[in-house]
Amino acid sequence: MPESVGIEIVKKGIAVVTLQRPERRNALSIGMMNALIDGMRELATNGTARVVILRGEGPVFCAGLDLAEASNPERVVESAQCVASTLKTLRYSPLVTIAAVHGGAYAGGAGVMAACDMAVGTNDVQIGFPEARRGLLPALISDVLRSKVREGDLAELFLVGNSISAVRAQQIGLLQRIVEPSTLIDEALGMADGILAGGPQTIMDTKSLLHYSYDRTPPTNHGSSIAHGSSRHASVDSSEHSSIEEHLKARNSPEAQEGLRAFLEKRPPSWMTD
Secondary structure (H helix, E strand, O other): OOOOEEEEEEEOEEEEEEEOOHHHOOOEOHHHHHHHHHHHHHHHHHOOEEEEEEEEOOOOOEOOEOHHHHOOHHHHHHHHHHHHHHHHHHHHOOOEEEEEEOOEEEOHHHHHHHHOOEEEEEOOOEEEOOHHHHOOOOHHHHHHHOOOOOHHHHHHHHHHOOOEOHHHHHHOOOOOEEEOHHHHHHHHHHHHHHHHOOOHHHHHHHHHHHHHHHHOOOOOOHHHHHHOOOOOOOOOOHHHHHHHHHHHHHHOOHHHHHHHHHHHOOOOOHHHOO
16 A cells, blocks of 8 residues: 655755545545554654645645545544644644645644645635534644634634635735745745744744643643654643643534534535435
8 A cells, every 4th residue: 555644855854744644535544544653753853854845745734534434433543643742743843834735724734734834826726614514523633723713703714614725825924925826835935934934942942832822731741752752642721631632522422423424425404404
């Protein structure tokens, strides 16, 4: 089987990490999320990179959670834990993370984009959070988005559920820059070069300062735990534990079961046809 995540050191200090399940629109399987967590941990440990550019192979950046896998009752808890760990790893890594987004980023895929420190997107990208239409609760993603998007805009994303354009995504803070598809990676590399011009420790301290300013309660020693190669699913704080519980409660609900079945069977859910 091909690797689900590719890592390339494109120049000194910069790694491009690629989600590589184009046949599944880079849907977030447990295997892919674990590979991403391990790859980020290795890059933070071996010192080969200070900046990571995260991109997707194929027509879209990431279509979200692998719902075929997520509908398996035996894997629900593991999947939820992987989502939480993936978002936390990207957000609190000592490495600076830039999402290079094209085509589409939906649900958990848009959460992965938002967990990165910055995001640059193509002018044709679509971003959406259709969880409610699947009977799911975006509890884990909301932890990431609350520091980036105003409450009213977040309500529109989650409650209305329509995909938004690149221009709208930039207006509400999900994208920092919009570019032509042909220049996406070059733009991300230019941002990375700017980061490398800063002092290595100063950049790490500044990233920590930014998260403290927005989050107020950063995870204890999370960055250092990644850098020193601790277990892939690090211990969670009480707020994250609560988010996982809410996520699982919704995932196991009758509405979620119907929403997932409807999605996989390519039909409207029952609440739209009653």
